[in-house]
Amino acid sequence: MSSPAPSELCFECSLPMSGQFVRALGNIYHLDCFKCHDCGKVVANKFFPIQSKDSSTSFPLCETHYFKRLDLICYNCNMALRGSYITACGKKYHTNHFTCSICHLIFGPKDSYYEHDQQVFCHFHYSTRFAVKCCGCKVAILKQFVEINRNNLNEHWHPECYMINKFWNVKLARPNSKLLSSSEEESLETPLALLDKQKRMEEHVFRIWTVLSAFEESSAACISEMLRHVSTGAYIIAVRMAGKFIIHVEVLFAAMDKIEDSFIKEGLKSPSHNREARMLCRKTVSFLSILSHTHEAGSRRMGITKELLSLVTGLAHYLKILIRIALTASLKLDRDYADIEALPAFLDKLSLLLQDPISSAQHDNADDERQLKQVSYGYKSMSTSSKKSSVIGRGISSDNPTDLCFACNATIEDDCVRFGLSLRWTLDCFRCDECHRRPILPVRSVRDRQRDRERQRDKRRDQAAESGIAYDSSTDYDAEIAKLERASTSDGGRRLPIEDYYLSRPNPATLAIPPNVSHKAVMAAEKAATKVVCTQCKHTVSHAEKGFTFSTKLEQYSYLLNVALTRLYMVLKTRGAVPPPKQKPIGLENSKSNQGEASPDLLDDQKKRDREAQNASKEVYDSWRDSSELKRIRPQELELDRKLSATARLPRRSTVVESPIGRSAVPSELFPSPIDDHPPIKQPEVQAAQPALTIKPDSGVRIVHENAPNVISELKPQFSNSDNNEIIYTSQTDKSLDSDVVSLVDMPQIMEASQAREQRKSLSRSNKNILMTELSSLESLVVKHAALYLLERSEMSKHIENLDDLLDLVEQKKANTFWGKFFKPKKEQKKTGILGCTLDQLVERAGVETTMTNGQYKLTIPSLFDDLLMAMRQVDMSVEGVFRKNGNIRKLRELVEAIDKEVYNGNLTEESPVQLAALLKKFLAGLGDPIFPHKLYKLYTNLQLEIVDEATRKRILHLLITLLPKSHRDLLEVLFVFLRWVASFSHVDEETGSKMDIQNLAITIAPSVLYPPHSPYNREDTIICNRSIAEYLEDQDEFYCVPEEILPILYDQELFSFATAELTRKDIRRRCEVVFNRK
Structure with missing residues (x-):
């Protein structure tokens, strides 16, 4: 150059x-x-x-x-990116420079990183320092979460933890456990240990939710099918569904026995469940008893009766309580005593049954006599290994199914001793027939008896306290309890293990039985010659067999259920309700007659009856499925305010190919x-x-993305997260969820819907009922003014002393006008706590939407009452005197103070039903204005005193309840629907039940919802108010609707042609005069 x-x-x-x-x-x-x-x-x-x-x-x-x-500079070292690099947080890094901001851990191409405040963190440090903790399990939330506002505090939950708490009121974390600070947690945990802990909790939570919800759905489907087929007359199908339901109960009982064995092994006191299990079995037997008396009705179709609804609702309620008890107990073993096998074993027992399709309610083939798999789903004693075993009976002999003690012929409803399946003895009757030596009792049997004796002692104390008699504490010592403590030991050689007892049965050929005697006499002779001998007396008999074992109380309950089912099947078979082989029973689809044996006319009649039964069954089933009252588990799950926290991601790895030189x-x-x-x-x-x-299409530099994560669409969150600054993403809806599944929580709504439909059919009104909850704010205002207008012209007009007081209930006074602002009253100081606050204040401060309504809609009530009612639905409400007794007064006062000061952090389901009912009444009575406002009190009292005609009194009651403010009416509906459900447990059977029917509930709840503003109650006023509340409770479905006489004003087109802001009180009253005087 x-x-x-x-x-x-x-x-x-x-x-x-x-x-x-x-x-x-x-x-x-x-x-x-x-x-x-x-x-x-x-x-x-x-x-x-x-x-x-x-x-x-x-x-x-x-x-x-x-x-x-080119934007190819490493954010960490500020050098050029020539090869592979990683993009994160809008920045680019060399692969060896992409590290945690705290510990400088290098992230690999498949490692997850976490973003916070434009910085990158590893799993360990993000979990300990920035991630919010789940309220249910106290573990860091790294994926999806549910955020709810309760009492002005944001709570964060894993979706499954939230559902577990919602359906069973159970939290997986140890009660009252404190959250550790980040420094404390980092000093106690290692990255691998923390990751293992989170994975284990995630697996537990997911499996608990999936298994228990599936088990509930399967059980609820059996209950629903039982009711459906009974109401349509397909009794044999109902029996088969009852058999499948009993298998579900047996499996749950067997799992609970395994849990109790673990408590005994640890030397711990197990949670009590005997009462709930006994109530579930009695409800089931009562349902089977109804089926055995169907011939008395003289009709193939029974329909939905109150007794049937009560039984089915009770089945779902007690089964749900037992599931919660079992879950709580297994979690306690896992958390507190490091028994890591207890929870998986409990879930495995339930999921094993769900894997067999023949146990499902959807599997219904009358000709399919295939047994369940050769697996002991429940108890080994009732396994299906017998060739005669089926869904009905579980291998129990149909010749002579017995539930009696072999020695005393009394029904055994407790733990016992059995030999084989059918030979059973009570623990008091079982002994050696030669030396009368008793066996060593199992620890659980001794504990149950001690618990029963202690319960009787506590009952004596309560009775003495109620009657005002001083209790003699010297009677607390119970010699029977001391005796029971020795029953689980050899007691100085006076007791032997159950394995040392033998059964000696005679050879029928050697019995001297006269000819031509009945089979019953032969059986009696064989029984008289049968002996129980111990190992020391075995030489006194020629032949003896081993095989005695103890049967737990829950195992005995399962046996009794199968005996009752077998007896029912034999009764129906005797009456001809069981179809012959190869013939479909009435109510099954595609039913066919045996054409080789029946004439065409008989075939036509049979097909006609089958079609009628099918149509009736389908009508009931479709009405449930399409009913507005039916709430299902899956839609509730999908309505969660779910959000996906986009904190955990895979690094986006890119490579610069053909780097410029x-x-x-x-x-x-x-x-x-x-x-x-x-x-x-x-x-x-x-x-x-x-x-x-300059951008050119033939660029010599290419950027190739590798290991790109799935694209997640970023959305603007509905409300900001005050606890962290993570980006919030919404998750895709799971399309695999089945919205047609019924759960145990749906059963009360199904029953109430069925009962409401029966009532509506009997009413046969010409006008369509319109619920008050369906009205818009303008329509609600018109209806209230119309009710007040009609009330002024009724028999109660002379008792309306101040019309302005009633107008205050109808509409809120507006202060946005000139005179309204000028004469605006002094703003009251906002009350804290709960007692003394009005419902409007509580709803504004901590209102939650609840589904415990009379239909599919939701109502907003204070969170305290939602928590109380939800807790009471999780406990046994058949306890005698619930809502009548006051509970523990001192503890009640402490609870009220803690909740009122918003410092209570316990679990309400751990309180007794009596205590919860007393707490509910206390807060209802402590409202600033009761559910039935003070301004209506005189109208209610004078109504019962002066109006004798029942129809007129009912009409005025309907007008009065229409005047209630929305917050009062919403809580009233939720409360009364709940009380109607409580009344279903008033009489379970001859011995058990709360005795709190509608009338008794009205007596106990009236002083908390309808009382005078200043002067105390007198006896006469109490009786008067009880009548009004009782009438509301009995016919509450009608009172939730707009009064029929007000419907014309809703259809008045001229009235609703006004704009909402232009419609005044005078306009409404003017149209009321025109419409009502038109009649």
């Missing part, structure tokens, strides 16, 4: 050339003038050309600034060597948001 001419000038400084120079980019430069355009560094050895904005000239860049213009500008003297003329470097393909670079 020739030297530059003396007249050539440097392109950069415009001075003549001298000494070393650089020829590049079509120009000539002094060596010191050939610098990076951005930083001024000499780049003669290596430069990257780039064009100016107008593309008229080119200028050099150093490597760093060239890659910086810098060109060398060799310095030269006056006679320099030629510059290597490389082809021009193409610009990389970059975002259009960088206008400084």
Whole structure:
């Protein structure tokens, strides 16, 4: 290359050339003038050309600034990204520079990282320092979460933890456990230990929810099918469904026995469940008893009766309580006593049954006599290994199914001793027939008896306290309890293990039985010759068999259920309700007659009856499915305010392929060597948001993305998360969820819906009932004014002393007018706590939507009452005297103070039903204005005193309840629906039940919802108020609707032609005069 001419000038400084120079980019430069355009560094050895904005000239860049213009600079080291790199938080990193901001752990291409405040953290440090903790399990939330506002506090839950708490009121964390600070947690945990702990909790939570919800759905489907087929007359199918339900109960009982064994092994006191299990069995037997008396009705179709509804509701209620007890007990073993096998074993027992389709309610084939799999789903004693075993009977002999003690012929409803399946003895009757030596009792049997004796002692104390008699504590010592403590030991050799007892049965051929005697006499003779002998007396008999074992109380309950089912099946078979083989029973689809044995006329009659039964069954089933009252488990789950926290992600890995190579500008003297003329470097393909670079389609630089994560659409959150700054994403809806599944929580609504439909059919009104909850705010205002208008012209008009007081109930006074603002009353100081506050204040402060209504809609009530009613639905409400007794007064006062000061953090389900009922009454009575406002009190009392005609009194009651403010009416509906459900447990059987029917509940709840403003109650006022509440409770479905006489005003087009703001009180009353006087 020739030297530059003396007249050539440097392109950069415009001075003549001298000494070393650089020829590049079509120009000539002094060596010191050939610098990076951005930083001024000499780049003669290596430069990257780039064009100016107008593309008229080119200028050099150093490597760093060239890659910086391409946005390919590592955020950590500020160096160029030439190979693979990682994109995170809007920044790019070298693969070995992408580290945790605290511990500098290098993230691999498949490792997850967590973002917070534009920084990157590892799993360990994000979990300990920034992640919010789940209210249910106290473990960091790293994926999906549910955020709810309760008492003005944001609670965060894993979705499954939230559902577990919602359906069974159970939290997986240890009660009253404190959250550790980040420093404490980091000192106690290692990254691997914390990750293992979180994975284990996640597996527990997911499996608990999936298994228990599936078990509930399967059980509820059996209950629903039982009711459906009974109501349509398909009794044999109902029996088969009852058999499947009993298998579910047996499996649950067997799982609970395993849990109790674990408590005994640890030397612990197990949770009590005997009462709930006994009530469940009695409800089931009562249902089977109804089926056995169906012939008395004289009709194939029974229909839905109150007794049937009560039984089915009770089945669902007690089964749900037992599931909660079992779950709580297994979690206690896992949390507190490190028994990591207790919870998986409990869930495995339930899920094993669900895997067999024949146990499902959907499997219903009358000709399918295939047994359940040769697996002991419940108890081994009732396993289906017998060839005669089926869903009905579980292998119990249909010749003589017995539930009697072999020795005393009394029904055994407790734990006992059995030999085989059918031979059973009570623990009091079992002994050696020779030496009368008794066996060593199991620890659980001794504990149950001790618990029963202690319960009787506590009952004596309560009776003495109620009657005001001083209790003699010297009677607390019970000699029977002391005796029972020795029953689980050998007691000095006076007791032997159960394995040391034998059964000696005679040979029928050796019995001297006269000829032509009855089979019953033969059985009696064989029984008289049968002996129980111990190992020390075995020599007194010629032949003896081993095989005695103890049967637990729950196992005995399962046996009794199967005996009752077998007896029912035999009764129906005797009456001809059981179809012969190869013939479908009435009510099954595609039923066929045996055409070889029946005439065409008989075939037609049979098909006609089958079609009628099918149509009736389908009508009932479809009405449930389409009913507005039916609530299902899956829609409730999908309505969760779910959000996906986008804190955990896979790093986005990219690779720069064909990285640009810098060109060398060799310095030269006056006679320099030629510059290597490389082809021009193409610009990389970059975002259009960088206008400084020219984008060309044939770019020589490609960016290839590897291991790109699934795209998650970013959405604006509904409300900000005050606890952290993570980006919040919404999750996709799970399409696999089945919205047609019925759960145990649905059963009360199904029963109430069925009962309401029966009532509606009997009413046969010409006008459609309109619920008050269906009205808009304007319609509700019109209805209330119309009710007040009719009330002024009723028999109660003379008792309306101040019309303005009633108008205050109808509409809220507006203060946005000039005179309203001028004469605006002084703002009351906002009350804290709960007692003394009005319902409007409580709803505004801590209102929650509840589904415990008379239909599918939701109502807003204070969270306290929602928590109380939900807790009471989780406990046994058949306890005698619930709502009548006052409970523990001192503990009640402490509970009220803690809840009122909002410092209570316990579990309400751990309180007794009596205590919860007393707590509910206390807070109802402590409202600033009761559910039935003080302004209506005189109208209610005078109504019962003066109006004798029942129809007139009912009409005025309907008008009065229509005047209630929305918050009062909403809580009233939720409360009365709950009390109606409580009344279903008033009489379970001859011995058990709360004795709190509608009338008794009205007596106990009236002083808390309807009372005078100042003067105390007198006896006469109490009786008067009880009548009104009782009438509301009995016919509450009608009172939730708009009064029929007000319906014409709702259909008045002229009235609703006004704009909402223009419609005044006078306009409404004027139209009421026109509409009501038109009649």
